[in-house]
Amino acid sequence: MKRELTYTDVSRIQSYVENMGVDFYDVQVEIVDHIASAIEEQLILFPERSFQEVFDSTLASFDNLSPLVHKKLQQVTRQYNRYFRKSIFDFFKWPRVVFAIVLLGVIYSMLKAATPVGMVVFKNHIFGWSMGLTIAYCGFVGWRNHVQYHKLCTTHILSWFPLFTQFPQILIVFTNYAEKYQKQHTLLLALIYTLILIFIGAFVESYEKIRKYGRDKYLKMLSI
Known part of the structure; x- marks a missing residue:
């Protein structure tokens, strides 16, 4: 037996x-x-x-579990990273392609119609808006990870968060350029703005998806 x-x-x-x-x-x-x-x-x-x-x-x-912990941490992290990359690629598929085209059209129209004074006002406000949103989301993620029961190593693989926190600086540098060349390169500027916003959305959604994936998978495994 x-x-x-x-x-x-x-x-x-x-x-x-x-x-x-x-x-x-x-x-x-x-x-x-x-x-x-x-x-x-x-x-x-x-x-x-x-x-x-x-x-x-x-x-x-x-x-002595240290070598095994290191090995399994790498294994689980690779699994999450694969899922994260897949989620990023999946973000740029139908129907979000339509959304991206509509967003491009809206941003292009706004840039085309914007006056020099309007661009200055926009530049003066965008850093505060983007910084506020960045701090709010990063603070939420930090708080959630702190109070989370059964922490997953998705809290350990946020290597992209430093890049995410540079989002406001990237926007303000790009807006300085847009202020100078708004009329000459309107379509190019609109395209870059659209890509920045879509890319940030893809990062946030992909992180939330790997977190859900990990909790759905591992919280059930030892409860069976």
Whole structure:
């Protein structure tokens, strides 16, 4: 008869991993799965030994989880990064192409109709608006990650956040250029404005999607 781990056994492994100081729940789940597979392999290799003896000795052999944590963190991060890139590409598909064309038309019309005084007013306000939105979103993400139950390593892979926080500076530098060449290069300027806004939207949506993907996947795995 094949000896298998019960839910209680898996829960015990999970408690052990958690007590070893593994921070992220998704990494915990991957390590629990790794240890459970190792225990089941030992049960097959040593059928003469008791279940409890094999379980305890194999679990005790994982007394230093640091190399395994590093390996699983990289594995999970690569998984999220692949999903993040896929989400970015998916953002630039139908029907958002239509939305992008409409947005381009609106921005082009606004630039074409804008007076020099209007461009100055726009430049004076856009930094405050964009900085306010950036601070609000980054603050929300930070707060949510702080209070989140079962933290995932999506809180660890926000390497694009420094770029995101440069959004207001990018806009103000570009608006300085637009103020000078608004009439000569209206279509090009409208296209660049549209791409900046669409790209920021793609980043935000893709991050929210990988966060949902991670929570949907890992929060269910150990509850089965």
